[in-house]
Amino acid sequence: MNVDDFPWMEEHHRMIREAVRGFAAGEVAPRAVALDASCEFPLDLFGKMAELGFLGIPIPEELGGAGMDTLAYVIAVEELARVDGSLALGLAAHTSLGTYPIYAFGTEEQRRRWVPRLASGKGIAAFALTEPDAGSDAQGTRTTAVQDGDGWLVNGTKFYCTNGTHASTIVFTAVTGTAPGGKKEISAFVVEKGTPGLKYGAKEVKLGMRSSDTRVLHFEDMRLPAGNLLGGPESRGAGFKKFMLTLDGGRISVGAISVGLAQGALDRAVPYSRQREAFGQAIGDLGGISARLADMAVDVHAARLMVYDAALRKDRGLPFAKQASMAKLFASEAGMRATDSAIQVLGGYGFTREYEVERMYRDAKLCEIGEGTSEIQRLVIARSLSKEFGS
């Protein structure tokens, strides 16, 4: 089904949609059901995406990326999610969470050292903020990094790290002391795969996003050189802030995953409703079903507009945190409604694996949790409102 492009989009936006759609249809869609069943991480698909430049879309060419904008990146994530949510999640975690903070907050040396490898897809990136006792309340971090000679000695545990074992670099937060005022001083670090003391837990078995690699990480007396403190010595204590800024961008891509899943659900529900007959007519002409389809289309359109608007704001250098939260909140809930409706439209078929909408429904649920739950988005939005209204 054709996605309406917006009149204000540039030619490369349409072209990236077409390029990713071609790749998704040819290489990803035929495997989505099997990957969900086997929970296998499709490393070969990451290799192919790397060759096509998908792993560094919003990163400048001189750092190995494609030099496109956030909107182009968001369209790519959306088109992948339309056929496979897990793969889209892997790309989003790699780009917005794993690579972006090094690009945005790293020192010049750190950028040169890690970004080209990641943006060109020679390595995969990950982001580890969540801990067993620090989820929504990410300031509850208990992982510690203690100065040790020239470098740092890190101990702690991170939960639910997307791309975990496949990541060549992981950015993470750790407590590096006490800030003035008694709060924890949180700093951000980069650890490379193979560093002694970096250990992985078993792969999580999940409701959805099953072929995405979600891992517990253990840092056991893990030594890091001084150069792995993200942003250099003057950035010590700024880690939490940086991760929150990273999540602002990440939320746009979770919104994009939701839009893709909702569109994927619509892609399946509409043709089915035209071809399936009950009581002598196409079910799509029955009131209850046609209303559902219309609502799905409205949800997809509204969510897409919100996500693209947040992306455009980011590209134009405008404040976008509130819009990113709103887009993520609305899109993830729209994604749940649309995938739920698609199952309903397909009836019993929709409940079975091969019709794929049940997978989309399971995948969509993650978008209401990851990178800030819906409850947290509402808090962020409300906080921003109270600031705007000056109380």
Added chain:
Amino acid sequence: MKIAVCIKRVPDTTAKVRIAADGKTVDPAGVEWVIGPYEEIALEAALKLKEAGKAEKVTVLCLGPKEATKELRTALAMGADDAVLLVDGGGERDAAAVAGALAAEAKGLGADLLLFGWKAIDTDQASVPHLAAAILERPCVSFVTKLEAGDGRLLCHREVEGGTEALEVPLPCVLTAQKGLAEPRYASLKGIMAAKKKPLVEKPAPAAAAAVRTERLSLPPERPPGRILGQGVDAVPELVRLLRDEAKLL
């Protein structure tokens, strides 16, 4: 060697085609347009020759509506060097008229090798390439499945009943691509960015003309509903018989 690849803008293979009110054309509403799949194979073969150092330039050439700049940009993103769109001003144009326009342009471009897909999947005529070869008075090999460049000559393979035929053809010439010749690449994002800066020339196509006219289009008859022949091994002989005698698939 300079290569010109002719590409046609056709409805996506998965598009549900409807006939327009005039009864003679495809209703463009809701149709997604793409480069014809055999033209994509031809383009890939041309790009391979260039990458192997056998060709210095690959130009994509299209006769079509103004909107076909989209397909040409995609071809540029895949790796073609430049593009020419002969903008169709409307009116009916038969295969000979299309071939005439493309042949003249290819000649003007100085193309040594003119590549086509063996057919455009919308009209299914498979006649433009041969007409173009005749107009240009150049040799033509159709249904090429393998292509190697030698000195001023090309070695082509084509599938024939029960085997493969190897042919040698001198340049300049016209070839048509068959499935198997090359596996079209996806446009890379670097390619998309680079395509923005590549030249795409639009010029009016010669006036339309048609000796052969389309009377009307009609959709294929509805397929009869599926039949259940029986169950298990017992049903197999009847299934095989029908596949052989009725569906003619065996």
